[in-house]
Amino acid sequence: MNEFKNAKEEYDNTPIPAELSERVQAGIQEGKARYRARRGRTIRRWASAAACFCAVLAGLNLSPTIAKAAAEVPVLGGLFQVLTFVDYDKTEDGIHYDVTVPQVESESELAEKVNAVIQEKVDAHLAKAQQDWDDYREAFFATGGTEEEWADREMDVIVDYEIKSQSESRVSFVVTFAEGWVSSMEERYYYNLDLSEDRDLTLRDCLGENWVETCNAAIERQIAESVDEEGFTFFFAPEEGGFTTVDETTGFYVREDGTVVVCFPEYSIAAGAAGIPEFPIN
Structure with missing residues (x-):
């Protein structure tokens, strides 16, 4: 008490x-x-x-x-x-x-x-x-x-x-x-x-047999591009719980132009300030 x-x-x-x-x-x-x-x-x-x-x-x-x-x-x-x-x-x-x-x-x-x-x-x-x-x-x-x-x-x-x-x-x-x-x-x-x-x-339907490699390469590139000149990024490092790979459970949607956009839950691979991370797969 x-x-x-x-x-x-x-x-x-x-x-x-x-x-x-x-x-x-x-x-x-x-x-x-x-x-x-x-x-x-x-x-x-x-x-x-x-x-x-x-x-x-x-x-x-x-x-x-x-x-x-x-x-x-x-x-x-x-x-x-x-x-x-x-x-x-x-x-x-x-x-x-x-x-x-x-x-x-x-x-x-x-x-x-x-x-x-x-x-x-x-x-x-x-x-x-x-x-x-x-x-x-x-x-x-x-x-x-x-x-x-x-x-x-x-x-x-x-x-x-x-x-x-x-x-x-x-x-x-x-x-x-x-x-x-x-x-x-x-x-x-x-x-x-x-x-x-x-x-x-599925992502396989939209991106073909190499969908995992295609997605991973695009996501890793965009995460690298998010790092500013001082080395800061909202995204966690892989060893800290950050992005490692997509799989069958990864969320996505398809834009009107046919672009697949892969999405991750809030806080899952980045700080909350990043919101819900989305990655166009180009």
Whole structure:
């Protein structure tokens, strides 16, 4: 008990830089602007936002009426469509939800599998964000925070997607999950689909038999080019957990010009300031 009391006193007496609040708020606003700037798609927003909010938290089990409204917003043609299945923007109990969820509409098992995986990830992301917020609130009040101070807190929970390229039978898109408040987290999942053959596309499909060597050479070159004149780079050395090689689990997407872009999770091969590292394979 004394240890907790001492820790609390130390916490309460820690001086807070005057500019800290401004920096935190500036970071939050910058993050919001960055995500919303990427959303340059035509999206129909439907009514009953409160009902949609309940549906999102219940696992995106939308009513047939709302699902039909979403299905009237085709993005792609050919053998399939990628639709905005859920589009929701609301603040509730200090959490700002900015949720846009895609759905692949096609008569294929692949589309069903991808949709199920995406919904599972959305459900998990929303549940984790709520738990993180609840844990933070509990710790905040346990360490002497007041209701007035808590009222100034807000958490951003974001789900978004971006179509990178498309053809009559193929699509490459990215789904982003982000959480921003005291700290920030962003994860991306990459979907490269061939609906005519009902299968996922691989780096081998896009780059040929020597895809490992091709990717490694391009990535190593770009990491070397990132070193400044003083020898600094955000990327870790291989022996410190940095890049060594691509494999079958490496994420990627395909741009409209056909360029393959290999991607790595945040913090995996570089410092957090590097964001999510992306490497065009030229």
